[in-house]
Amino acid sequence: MQINWFIPTTGDGRYLGSSHQSRLTDYAYLRQIAQAVDELGFHAVLLPTGNSCEDSWVVASTLMPSTRRLKFLIAVRPGIMSPTVAARMTATFDRLSGGRLLINVVTGGDPHEAAADGVFLSHDERYEVTGEFLTIWRKILAGESYSFHGKHLNVENSRVYYPATQQPHPPLYLGGSSDAAMQIAAAHIDVYLTWGEPPTLVAEKIERMRRLAASKGRTIRFGIRLHVIVRETNEEAWRDARELIRYIDKETIERAHKGLAKFDSEGQRRMASLVQGSPDSLEISPNLWAGIGLVRSGAGTALVGDASTVAARMLEYADLGIESFILSGYPHLEEAYRVAELLFPLLPVDHSNGGTERKSVRAAANFVGNEFRPVK
Numbered sequence: 001m002q003i004n005w006f007i008p009t010t011g012d013g014r015y016l017g018s019s020h021q022s023r024l025t026d027y028a029y030l031r032q033i034a035q036a037v038d039e040l041g042f043h044a045v046l047l048p049t050g051n052s053c054e055d056s057w058v059v060a061s062t063l064m065p066s067t068r069r070l071k072f073l074i075a076v077r078p079g080i081m082s083p084t085v086a087a088r089m090t091a092t093f094d095r096l097s098g099g100r101l102l103i104n105v106v107t108g109g110d111p112h113e114a115a116a117d118g119v120f121l122s123h124d125e126r127y128e129v130t131g132e133f134l135t136i137w138r139k140i141l142a143g144e145s146y147s148f149h150g151k152h153l154n155v156e157n158s159r160v161y162y163p164a165t166q167q168p169h170p171p172l173y174l175g176g177s178s179d180a181a182m183q184i185a186a187a188h189i190d191v192y193l194t195w196g197e198p199p200t201l202v203a204e205k206i207e208r209m210r211r212l213a214a215s216k217g218r219t220i221r222f223g224i225r226l227h228v229i230v231r232e233t234n235e236e237a238w239r240d241a242r243e244l245i246r247y248i249d250k251e252t253i254e255r256a257h258k259g260l261a262k263f264d265s266e267g268q269r270r271m272a273s274l275v276q277g278s279p280d281s282l283e284i285s286p287n288l289w290a291g292i293g294l295v296r297s298g299a300g301t302a303l304v305g306d307a308s309t310v311a312a313r314m315l316e317y318a319d320l321g322i323e324s325f326i327l328s329g330y331p332h333l334e335e336a337y338r339v340a341e342l343l344f345p346l347l348p349v350d351h352s353n354g355g356t357e358r359k360s361v362r363a364a365a366n367f368v369g370n371e372f373r374p375v376k
Contacts, residue, residue, distance in 0.1 A: 001318055002043040002223075002350045003343075004073065005336055006328035007033060007063070009047065009054040014331055017295040018247035023331060027062060033333050034063040037070060040340040041351055044071035046225075046326050049106050051113055057089060064097050069353050073102040073173060073326070078133035079119045079126055080108075084158045087137050091164040099165035100353075105130065105174040105189065107181070127180035128152060134172070134188040141169035173223065177205065186212035189220060191324055196226035196301035198285035199316055206321045223324030224317055227292050227302035228335070230310045230342050237304045244330060245291050253294050287313050299328075311346035 007030055013022035023029060037045055047056035060072040074093070076086045094101040107130045108114050114126065121129065132150040136158065139146040145159040164170060174185050175193035185192045192209050194202055206222055213220040229244070231237040282290045284301070287309055293300020303310045314325060329335025 001314070001322070001348060002324045003339070003347070004044045004046060004324060004326045005033075005037045005042045005339075006326065006332060007045050007047045007059065008328070008332045009056070009059055010052055012331050012333075015243070015247050016245050016292060016330065017252045020247055029333075030059065031063060031066050033336065034067050034070060036333060037336050038067040040336060041344065041349070042070065042336070042340070043324075043350065043353055044073050044102055046073040046104065047075070049075035049077065049104070050108075050110075051116060057093070061093065064093070064100065067100075069100075071100045071102050071353060072097070073104050075104040075106040076133075076137070077106055077108065077117075078130040079114070079121065079152075080117050081133075083133040083136040083153065084140065084155060086133075087140050087158075087160050088162075090137075090170060091141065091160050091162055094164040094166055094170050095162065097165075099170075101164075101166070101170045103170050103172050105134065105172055105184075107176065107184075123178065124180045125152075127176075127178075127184055131184050131187065134184070138169060138188065143168075175225065182209060182212055185209060185220065186216050186218065191221045191223050193223045193225055193324075193326070195299050196224055196288065196303070198288060199320060202317065202322070203320045210321075221323050222321045223326060224322045225299045225326045226328075227299060228310060228327045228329050228339060228343075229289075229302050229304045230307055230329075230338055232306060232342070234306045234309060237306060237310075241289055241291060241302065241304045245294060248294055302329075307342035307346055311343055314343075314347060 008025055009030065010025075011022060012025050012029070013020075015021060034045060047060055049056045056074045060074050064072065072093075076090070090101065090103060107126045108119075109123075111123075114121070119126065129152045132148070132153040135150075136146065136148050136153065136155055139148075140158050140160050141164055143160070143163060145157055147156050147158070148154065171190040172188060173191045173193055174181065174189040175195065176182065176185065177194070182192075186209065194205050197205075202224065209220060209222070229237050229241050231240060282294075283304075284290050287303055287305045289302050289304045290300055292302055303313050305313070317325075327339060329339070
């Protein structure tokens with residue numbers, strides 16, 4: 001499996017929904033996270049997109065020279081970005097980084113945010129744009145000179161003169177639970193992403209996506225977006241899960257859900273349905289906790305437990321067909337170390353992009369009595 005991490009340009013800290021012990025997510029801090037994740041052997045980092053965070057392309061471009069092997073999962077935004085400009089950005093970043101780019105296709109689930117960016121289309125119309133966008137983007141990155149006349153987009157004799165390193169283009173990722181999103185994924189996407197729903201629901205989505213892709217003569221890989229709270233004991237993990245939301249009050253939850261209700265995203269609706277409203281009844285599946293979804297949009301669930309338990313839950317998802325795990329935890333710097341040190345030794349982690357296992361963590365134990373190391 002590929003284990004990926006998250007760059008928190010929306011903010012970071014020890015507590016959700018509170019400024020208590022929040023951190024300044026400036027360049028120095030984001031670089032710390034990226035360099036740590038690179039050295040720990042994670043496959044890639046996801047950068048968020050939207051008006052609530054820093055621009056993902058600019059942030060990734062500044063972090064790329066400070067890392068060696070780490071890949072960057074960066075969003076293209078159909079309807080907001082031109083497909084030809086996005087293709088040139090893709091080729092340039094991929095080439096200058098030595099093939100370290102992954103593309104996250106984000107249609108957007110908030111119509112108010114879309115309107116703020118000048119997009120006044122319905123949910124399904126935005127996915128129509130996404131289909132036309134990806135048709136153009138894929139054709140010209142494959143080296144063709146291409147003209148396209150669609151319902152929403154038109155280009156004449158478009159091409160990319162400087163090709164990407166990864167051919168025919170960097171891998172495409174997309175997450176979406178609506179019929180429109182799944183149809184686009186079946187036709188264009190390499191890795192279909194789901195948020196962290198219970199395994200039975202994830203299995204249903206995977207089976208449906210496999211059938212849709214097969215009907216178009218394609219195969220598709222699968223990934224999942226989850227938070228993780230892993231500790232040396234289950235008691236510690238659940239204690240820290242409760243601590244994460246200790247400053248969230250009823251008014252904060254109501255305000256958050258009022259904002260999330262404006263989304264027309266099926267995936268966001270499914271995430272919201274997992275939250276029962278009480279912080280005491282949020283374990284929706286064994287070790288799958290929906291507390292983060294009390295106030296956070298998008299990924300709202302976390303795997304909680306000791307290392308062997310969390311690893312077992314991840315392997316259950318892997319048995320369903322999940323290959324790529326996009327994880328995060330608060331705060332993101334320390335939690336990246338916990339995941340690498342506690343989970344990597346228990347999982348079949350893919351380090352094919354040049355990363356190394358965390359042998360150095362286990363071999364660099366302090367001397368005991370200034371005489372010997374407990375680990376050779």
